[in-house]
């Protein structure tokens with residue numbers, strides 16, 4: 001149970017509303033004068049204890065849960081209502097605990113130490129003898145100019161064991177903080193610590209918001225191993241979540257609508273200097289799902305510039321198999337080259353691989369001949385073509401065993417391609433290369449493929465018994481419909497425009513906060529609508545930045561939903577959105593009709609309690625609305 005559910009379970013809506021509204025029992029429910037509009041004669045405000053909701057059938061014509069009640073009554077936003085009700089319910093909210101606050105402050109402190117370290121390393125690059133040698137290495141061997149070196153804040157870690165330690169000790173920073181920053185390492189035998197980075201080129205690593213997270217470091221002497229060394233995992237450095245260069249590449253990626261994924265720091269920097277500023281690199285790992293999510297925010301067009309040496313090719317293929325295995329055994333996405341194919345299928349992403357001329361790295365090519373690099377990128381091949389080429393290179397394609405080995409590896413990739421025409425093209429391509437008929441290729445594998453598919457994870461079923469559970473299930477229906485709409489919109493806020501157009505065409509009101517009955521979900525919809533009203537940041541980013549911590553699960557769930565194979569096209573998503581939205585409105589109007597009928601009959605037994613003409617008028621309007629919604633729901637929707 002999350003905080004919101006817990007609060008709802010603990011606070012009785014009748015008690016809460018009774019604090020400000022005098023309620024009278026009417027059958028199972030309670031009625032009173034609406035606190036939100038001027039009314040003294042006819043009680044139009046109803047509280048439904050079973051569902052934990054309220055509704056004004058008068059002027060306001062709106063309703064919601066306890067959060068929405070408090071928000072409306074006090075004029076608060078959701079976080080304020082959450083704090084208030086949590087306190088009332090005796091629940092401690094995680095984000096505002098002093099402990100959490102302390103932790104955030106500590107993280108800020110670590111960042112300021114790291115910012116200081118950036119200056120320290122830069123000082124040593126430009127102001128010391130060894131540093132100047134390193135500087136000339138960067139300029140002469142790596143062809144970098146002063147401006148680039150400054151832009152990327154490159155530095156030099158002095159060839160000493162305690163230079164950094166002394167620097168920070170003098171500033172009164174203790175070992176614990178330095179250790180938590182990943183700047184020092186504990187000695188093995190003796191007590192004490194020593195500098196983690198020694199005699200290395202230093203690359204500060206920042207996140208997309210340009211906050212410093214840690215460092216990458218390249219050895220300058222061949223004796224120093226490993227060649228590349230990163231900050232260790234710390235509170236702020238998680239190499240599986242960071243992409244080097246993203247702080248600078250963010251905008252260029254969006255402008256070019258393309259990201260180039262390279263393997264090293266120098267590739268990113270060299271490409272930048274050569275005018276290709278849309279490159280990023282993971283840090284010595286295959287792309288992870290988190291990194292993929294970062295990239296996806298800016299573009300769906302991904303070009304992989306893989307290492308050209310044969311070890312690199314082998315690693316790629318090994319990655320394919322590993323990823324395939326992983327895919328079959330967990331719900332997590334894997335973004336090795338093999339996984340990228342999968343993501344290509346599910347994310348609507350265009351993933352290409354460019355082959356680098358033998359022995360050359362991207363930065364070498366680009367810095368010597370920018371036009372040549374441009375051609376390399378333009379000639380990038382779709383990933384399946386690349387895999388087929390790689391697997392078949394230098395193989396005896398007349399050998400039946402080789403044929404079946406290759407087919408086994410490539411067929412699953414082809415099956416993941418969402419577009420039928422493309423899929424057919426790849427099938428033909430593969431059949432042609434292997435000199436076999438298309439039929440023989442795909443009859444066997446069809447069975448294998450189906451057998452390998454695993455059933456979807458089952459959601460935990462609700463306990464079926466108590467009345468309370470039944471009521472909750474009814475509420476859940478509404479919650480789930482509202483949630484589903486947000487899952488579709490939180491990642492694709494632009495669909496609001498299409499939805500509104502569609503609603504308008506059918507004489508229905510546009511989507512608004514009023515469509516959300518649950519305060520937490522209403523807040524998110526309100527964010528989504530706001531995101532479209534501003535122009536400073538991309539809508540999705542705007543939502544991302546403002547989504548309360550309690551609601552971040554929406555993003556993860558949304559990705560899961562959008563990545564489902566049936567949702568690969570925008571059309572499917574939009575159809576889903578329209579249907580869910582119409583169903584939500586219909587369910588609400590049906591509920592309203594039921595409530596009104598119930599009130600109607602209960603006020604027959606308790607006359608004088610409610611304004612009958614108002615109820616009848618509302619009832620009539622609701623029935624009309626239901627008919628309209630039925631008509632729209634049954635009319636053929638969007639052409640697919």
Ligand SMILES: [Zn+2]
Pocket residue numbers: 034035036037044056057058059060061
């Ligand atoms: Zn009202």
